[in-house]
Amino acid sequence: MKTLPKNTQSKESILQMMDDARHQDAKWKDGRTFSLVYYAGEEISNLVKEAYMKFFHENGLNPMAFPSLQKFETEVLSMTANLFHGDKNTVGSLTSGGTESILMAVKTYRDYARKVRPEVTEPEIILPISVHAAFEKAAHYFNVKPIHIPLTDEYRVDTNAVRQAINENTILIIGSAPAYPQGIMDPIQELSNIALEHNLPLHVDACLGGFILPFLKELGYPIPPFDFELPGVTSISADIHKYGYAAKGVSTILYRTDELRKHQYFAYADWPGGIFVSPTATGTRPGGAIAAAWAVMNYLGLEGYVKLAKKSISTTHKIIEGIRAIPELYILGNPEATVFSVGSDEVNVFSVADEMEQLGWHMDRQQNPTCLHFMITPAHEAVTDQFIKDLETSVRDVKENPEKYQSGSAAMYGMMGEIPDRSEVDQYLIHMLNDLMRLK
Template structure:
């Protein structure tokens, strides 16, 4: 049980310098992403990009995207960001979309749109279902919980792909949406998008492609000659796409785009109310107030880099990724899971306690992402890792030596937590523990 310690509201204000110094001190405790010691969360394209996005964000930090009539600048920039993204992802003149606060909101909007579309054209459905791979982002299961939709999960093949034969069997008269990932976060593997889209056409259901990770990387890998299969609106049957600007689009957090093949379908995304005493209310996405800074920063970085800049970043990021993957795969006991096609991948092992290895690496200043089912370590590569790969590989080898030499020393931290969850016959029993953990994160104790 966590006890709340009451923090009193300040009676008097502090000097600006004191506040800024305190912020710098707090920041010093955070994960070190600038030096490439963090393998998730921050997508760093270089200091020139970061400096641009900071300045663009600051220029519009007080503007509000809630009312485009009051801030036509934000309306223009959002429209242009959506249009440029649609062009990148194979959209045509009918393609429409909106900016959101991130991939989760984009996914929530896509699922809500599919549900309300089904309500309009298939009112006989009482319990809507959504068919998606088990590797699809948890934002989809969150959307299912929020919008009262049953999530039906597609098992994976040995290569961590959505099993096409099972996909066909899981679709029924209640299915309102099929989902695929390009790529899926856990292993960086692309689902068989073209085959899934064909199934969606056969069953006359919408198909959403989650390209939050790959939307601003895969097109440029393809441009430089990598064998990337079509995954976007170039594929018949793809109805909607989510793509995060604040991942490999290198924009400030939080910025994403949700796109629809046509406006008649997107209409089901909107919320409107005409009988509110406060006036006529219309909202395109989940959020009401939307920070103008995020819109301006996204617009700025797209125009700053252009296709040439993004292609250059994609090429150099791919080279760093290959160097890291080859070095990790050369370490006895480690292997890459599946066939990842870009700069996100996972490393597994049948011999080593990877959670203990991760704990040892974190003691050396690396921020590690852990996964399970199966146990693995997750990697997201950016420019920040160019100079850190060799040091990381050295520390991995030392961490493995430490763990294999003294396994009894690793009984706490993530090793204990993931071990506990892995031993439970019913994984839902871990939900209470996870809720308590979340609650503790925002308490002063």
């Protein structure tokens, strides 16, 4: 096993080892990745880094110790609520990311239902199959039953199926704006109507779209309503560390009223360590992430975000146009924003992805249906032509040499897809992760 070095080492050698370690990392700065990193150029990155470093040591756990962080957090939440047609009753919290915001939403509604509907002993949540896996995790953590709802041919949740799934145990409806897999928005307006008819809360997951949809709307794109403007929407999650371009580790969860949020909070008055109250799942909260979110939102302002959204959407349209010109490929549905997926009836797109990876692109594979996932940012503007050229070459190669692609990710997904007991596949994945994270 690796041990703690016996002696202090020089700063230079440490930094050199770190640079060496990242040699094989995905090349996000060159626009070679389509997930994980949202990059809008050095100017913004440098501002975010500087702001983060200013509050590098501070801890958002205790807002009374750091009024600065309290100011940043409440102002960030206020600016976000304002983007989503919130009002003076809107409240929220900053969390460490989309997953924590989603975990908090599900826990909040579970505890709210316990209070207002104590007769519900086996709570259920209505989950379109396209929602982020974090909802599945939340259902697992908080012991609520996920009721999976299929999508229409347009990859939006089937609202008739939502209506049919509602019963006396339902405590929450969820919709995405947009959903991760195809980048397509659920019909939130209709979900809002259903929620009101049944007197149920509706959470909108705008983790991905929250910091781009309002700006696309500003640019005149036809973005359907998805936020507090719809009376049935009771909460929204939106990640500043995605299209908000903040440092990693910051998302928002907003509620229409404090009556809901108070079920998110946790207090313990008898702790020997002092009276304890905490807003979210974590204890210590990195001051740097909170400060950097405040800094980037104030730095960019509406003008900056609209400019970036324009760059991302025009790059998206250019890439989609290039993909549509490749006869073997198609885009799934009609995505509204800057996230989309690509499928084919003629070539195995996983083999295409394998080939693209040989050419230096980091590709994201999806299943049910088989497709590739793309999230476009300003970083992709400069590589659009190269990407399309490489994609054409890869499709041609896979088509002309199918025998070359008998193994690889197509074979692996194919094999996993054929195992009827999905819990067996889950166990296999856990085993794989165990293996990957063995101590070195």
